[in-house]
Amino acid sequence: MMRSAMAAAMLGAVVGTGLAGGIVLARAQGPAGAISIDNFTFTPQTLRVKAGTTVTWTNKDDIPHGIASANNAFARSKALDTDDNYSFTFTTPGTYQYFCYVHPHMTGTIVVEAATGSNATQ
């Protein structure tokens, strides 16, 4: 009871300060991107970020998931239990396909664009 009340309070604080404030806790510098895992689905399915962005996956399911690059382009996460998260900073532009190594039918894409390039996308 006490713990869940505290967790709710902390969640409220994070929400209250906005998404950017929550991510700053994970990384002191640089832009941030967020991917949620809910109902065995990565949301957004495709995340577009600038190079240097720290992307954080958060597992909202009652089942553990794990993040792995489809072609070993970035380090895989440990198993993420409920509410666990994993962050990786993408410094090299490119298209990164990833999947859940526990449930490989779950897939997603991160498109990393040059930090100083076109700002047609955000």
Add this chain to the structure above:
Amino acid sequence: MSTCDRDDGVSRRKVLECMTWVGTGVLWTISGGVPHALGIIDEAVAQQAQPLTFVQISDSHVGFDKAANPNALGTLQEAIAKVGALPKKPAFMIHTGDISHLSLPSQFDDADRIIGQSRLDVHYVPGEHDFLDPDLKFYRERYGRGTMGAGWYSFDANGVHFIGLVNVVNLKAGGLGNLGNDQLEWLENDVKGRSASTPIVVFAHIPLWTVYPDWGWGTDDGAQALSYLKRFGSVTVLNGHIHQVMQKVEGNLTFHTARSTAFPQPAPGTAPSPGPMKVPDDKLRGMLGIANVTFKQNEQRLAIIDTPLQG
């Protein structure tokens, strides 16, 4: 309620008989399929006086504590009590994986302690939840002695050849369960030279046939594995992973999935995801259970009885 009626991957193959989604336990028999081959089996095993009975448990997910079942260890204990109360003591037990929820040593310890109370030999295959430790070593250290690769092996009992397969490692992006070339090659050699009259039981965690690919319920190279077994007169495939009873007969191949001892999962396509299904407390134990398998050799048939923890 039958997935046979659904327009999904199941219909890709010829289904001769399909009885699925059993509510409260059922006696399931193989009496059709390949009568000629069954006749051969009967001759081959006629000299074996003793029928073979073994029990399957699956998906104990020790450590799971979410709403769908806050006490997965407790329901495992109840399942082992069910095993102990069977009228005929089984020769051994098979566990078709997801012993633990997060591959923690403490979870394996708890599982071993409870399952050990059955005083039965247990033949394990891993689920994907048993390979979540960073070095992928705990399962193999505990259960992999004398096995090949990530933990596959075979053994014989009462004239029946048992094959335990691993389809939960080296999974590929966008794919389903995976056996891999090394294991397929081993399997081909393992059954080569065996008489077609040898009854075969294959057990693995993820279904070897395609149950519902949208939820990952199938094995990409499962058909390749089954092709090595097609010449055998009786092949029974026992799986877990989907936390519900599902059965299919396809020629001489018979497929069966066991209930979990931890929590139910929804029928294919009936929920947004295959995640743990919360049911009313008084319904939970009707959706968990064990499977008791008997080769009634002199009666030319094999029987699987699914028994829920309650009801």
